[in-house]
Amino acid sequence: MSRWPGLVSIPGRWLAPLLLAVFALTAITAGFALQWRDVDRRVTELETRRLLERLGVEQSRLSAQSGLANALLVRRLVGGLGVYSGMLNAYLVDDTGLVVASLARADIGRGLGEVLDRHPELAGLSERNALLLEGRSVKVIRPPGAPYLFGHASIDTGGHLLTVADLSLPLAQRHAGLREQVMREALLLTLLVGLLAVLAHLIWFRRAERLARTLATMGEGQLQVRAGLQGFDELALIGAQADRMAERLQAGQAQLRHINALVDRSPVVVIEWRNETGRPMSYISRSVAQWGYQPDQLLLMDLRYHDLVHPDDIERITAESAAFHERGFDEYRQEYRLRRADGQWAWVDDRTSLTRDAEGKVSSISGVLLDITALKQAQTRLEHHNAELELRVAERTAQLSAANEELEAFSYTVSHDLKAPLRGIDGYSQLLEEEYAERLDDEGRQFIGRIRRGVHQMGALISDLLDYSRMERRTMESQQVDLMPLIELVIEGHGADIRTAGTQLHLKVEPMVLQLDREGLALVLRNLVGNAVKFSKGRSPPVVEIGSRSEAGRRILWVRDNGVGFDMKYHDRIFGIFQRLQRAEDYAGTGVGLALVAKAVQRMGGRVRAESQPGEGATFFLEFPE
16 A cells, blocks of 8 residues: 555646656745845855954944044044945944933933933844944954944044944845845746646656556456557657567457367367366357257256266265365366266266365366267277177187198198108108119219109198198297307308308397397208308308397397399398299208298397398398397
8 A cells, every 4th residue: 555645646747847847846945944034144254344444444433533522523433334225323422421422312411321222122132232333443343143234443642443233124125135035946847847747748747647448448357459669768668668568468368268269179179177065057158059058058957067967976076076186186077977968978088177275265167078979889890899809809719729730730741751751752862873773874863863853842842831830839938048059050061061052151240239039040041041151152252240239219130242132122022931933953952941930030020121132132031029
């Protein structure tokens, strides 16, 4: 509250001139008081100097007379003092204290004491008579507070000249001049104050009033108005800030209107409750019409939101809300059913936010509700489908188990029943070649050689098929595999072929430990290194590189050769079973090796790919997650 309620209630356009006028009058009054007090001193000093000069002249004139014998001349000289401005009395007193000459005839011949007693106003002279008569000089004194000057001049031929000068007239004249001066200054200051008031009104207060009207209009919600004050003074700065504030508020209102329009058109329903008895609503979006209600029905509490919640859900969500309010969770989510105006039930996803006061108590509750009825129905259908699917999966699992058992039996048959005839064919063909070769011609011996090579290839094919089948079914055991020792073991297994072909082997292996199936990785490396040695043996010299590195959360291994290579359009084909890009007569093999590599890498959670150009070798990459 202001300490000066009276002042702040006066409009500024009147208060400022009033304060200027008060200040001017105060300054004039203070100056007048100081000058008034100074006038007395100045008049006293001036009249004292004049009286001293006069007394000096009269002292000389009277002293020039040979004593006081010429009474007429002396009286004329003393009477001449009457023309001195302000002179009230003048007395020429002999050494006995008798008045010899005076401005008043009645005083001549009387004693000085008697004369002074007849004039009460000269009581001060009587009191200071002894002081004045001391010495032989010219003196002038003024008793404190008295409007008179008392003068004394010693006469050389004997006697004393005493004078009484009245200061009232010079003081009155000076006071009158001072009053005229003060009046002129007051008038001038009044004109200046008036001029300043007019200028302040034109330059300041009229603009301030305009700013006040603009701010009042903005306060009423009309944010399109602008102060538009020009200049660099405080009012212009305030006006510019007010204009910018109005622009921001106007933009904010436009954005709020846009958001409200979006909310009203969206399937989302926004509600705000006051945390009071009955949970009255302070806001609800018009999108509540999707459930058949109007906002006023709920705002005016014709309908209570609490009564629209499904009876089976109300107890649960009330308990949850109370727990959230108590434990301080300011944001939570609930799903429940809400009765529509047509009597149907709608599932809603309610995302609630709490606003608390300084004491931590909930003051308001806001909720964003989304109708998830279609989602719930889809979930119900999905659960039904999942149940059916689980039943089918169980049936298929049983079928797959039976198929696996049959596959195991087939593998056993292939392993024993198919290989047994091959072993017989191989044994008999070997006997023919060793014991009856001399009885056969060259063509017969060539036929026996083809039979034996075919048997060997068929055995290798059956072995690869069994490996592929086992790779499909075997359990992959994840374990830590130190890469370098495993690579060295694989190289040792192919040592004879490497030495026979004269292959140059380069290792660029970073030390690493992989978490995967050791036998599976060994099988993959054996196939890739074997292929690299096989397809590069025609080069001079044949080169095989084995390397590894870690990058971007992956472990990458590669096997590179400078062999015949292949066209990248066959990239996916080479990893298929029984797929070959080269003739069996040129490069031995069953067409199962790379398919087995792809299957093993897949089972270990990795990826295999290749890069190649015909005649420029090939690089096979293995990628595993860290």
